[in-house]
Amino acid sequence: MALPLYREVREQPPIHDPKKPSGHAGLWFERFYDRYKGDFSNTKQDDNAFRDWLVCFQHLAGAGELLDSAIQRQSQLADNLGGCSAIFRCDWHFVSGMGNDHPLENGFNWHPVWGVPYLPGSGLKGLVRAWVEAWQFDDADGEQKSQKRQRLLDWFGSVDKTPDKETDAQTGKVIFFDAIPLRPVKLVTDIMTPHMGEWYAQGEKIQDISRDADKIPADWHSPNPIYFLSAKEPTFLVSVAPRDAVVAPDLDMEEVMQCVADALEWLGAGAKTAVGYGQFTLDEAATATHQKQQRQQIEATKQQQAQAAALLGLSGVALELLQHSQKAKWQSDKNAFSKQGELEYWLGKLKAEPHPVAVAHLRELFQVHFPGLLDNPKKLEGKKQKPAFSPRQQGLAETLLGIEHSLMSQ
Structure with missing residues (x-):
């Protein structure tokens, strides 16, 4: 069946490019299924077509860059709300949304914006609630029963999920964000082979075993291969946060995250958890690295904002230097900062036109990339008392110190 698309896109969709797939895979999966028969006389083709x-x-x-941006924004939002984030790694395959309508009869959950597999926040919330209800508290009576009731009310807004049975329902105090992958996800085709489809579909209609042998649950039936899409070992960012500042003091977000970790590890997320799908483990090393990168990103953003504010009142060589510093990424790139001739050029301009803001900016960068140089350019180290810094570095430091001295003398 021809799709309502341009021929080149129809014949070689960019989402299926083996070298560099691009576009929204979820949009293509959900809207552009093209294995129908041309006359629609039979909307199902053989298993090989599926x-x-x-x-x-x-x-x-x-797309890696888009996911990086999404991860950064979600982490920052959760942190600003007083929440926390953690990295969870799937031990095998993960599949969610198999009950969604689709011509293949097995759907798939795609993030509507990023086009990647994900675990909706509502699903994560339900999973954690199931853990709290059935597994977290061993004692069904006594003090633990009271604690369980209060936790369900605080975190999820109700003790019972049936509205008719609730008299004190409220808004849950915890926000469960969508769990999104840290990086592009490898998709694979899995298969299940049920043998007793007729038993599940028409087993209750059996009148005579001899006449309805095809409906009996037995191992002599031929397997029925069913193909479905799954994600291979995805790594997700999971974020939780208080709903607002009023309830934040009443919540222990580390305890919430621990329940998330327990639920993902012991219960699993998504479909087919009984056969090993969707089992996630907290990746402590990756979480620590992510938190460190997040702090560095926040600090870098603050510095950029401070520099932008400083630029508003600058002109001449100071404005040129700070603009060049941002463009060349001097703050994070030591090679760019120490490139031969680069600092010599700017120090020469500052020597002719000294400016305190520009000089202070260079001092800060010297301290980042050449620790101790400005304090003692002639420093010696080791048993042989060799110079700690190269002749070029010593010369640059002495030039900058000379400019600072001239500013102080004015």
Whole structure:
């Protein structure tokens, strides 16, 4: 069946490009299924057609730069609200949304914006609630029963999920964000082979075993291969936060995250958890690295904002130097900062036109990339008392110190 698309896109969709897939895989999966028969006389084709179509999605889904941006914003939002984030790694395959309507009869949850597999916040919330209800508290009576009731009310807004049974329902105090992948996700085609489909579909209609042998649950039936899409070992960012500043003091977000970790590890997320899908483990090393990078990003943003504010009142060589510093990424790139001739040029301009803001900026960068140089350019180290800094570095430091001295003398 021809799709309502340009021929080149129809014949070689960018989402199926084996070298560099691009576009929204979820949009193509949900809206552009093209294995119907031309006359629509039979909307189902053979299993090979289903399999071949799914094979087209066996590549990395998502754009790295967009996911990095989404991860950064979600982490920052959770942190600003007083919450926390952690990294969870799937031990095997993950699949969610198999009950969604689709011609293949097995759907898939795609993030509507990023086009990647994800775990909706509502699903994560339900998973954690199930853990609290059935597993976290061993004692069904006594003090633990009271604690369980209060936790359900505080975190989720109700003790019972049935509205008719609730008299004190409220808004839950915890926000569960969508769990999104840290990086593009590898998609694979999985298969299940149920043997007793007729038993599940028409088992209650059996009147005579001899006449309805095809409906009996037995191992002699032929397997029915069913193909579906899954994500291979995805790594997700999970974020939780208080709903507002009023309830924040009443919540222990570390305890909430611990319940998330327990639920993801012991119960699993998504579909087919009984056969090992969706089992997640907290990656403590990756979480620590992510938190460190987040702090560095926040600090870098603050510095950029401070520099932008400083630029508003500058002119001449000071304005030129700070603009060049931002463009060349001197703050984070030591090689760019210490490039031969680069500092000599700017120090020469500052020597002719000294400016305290520009000089202070260079001092800060010297301290970042050449610690101790400005304090003692002639420093010696080691048993042989060799110079700690190169002749060029010593000369640059002495030039900058000379400019600072001239400013102090004015």
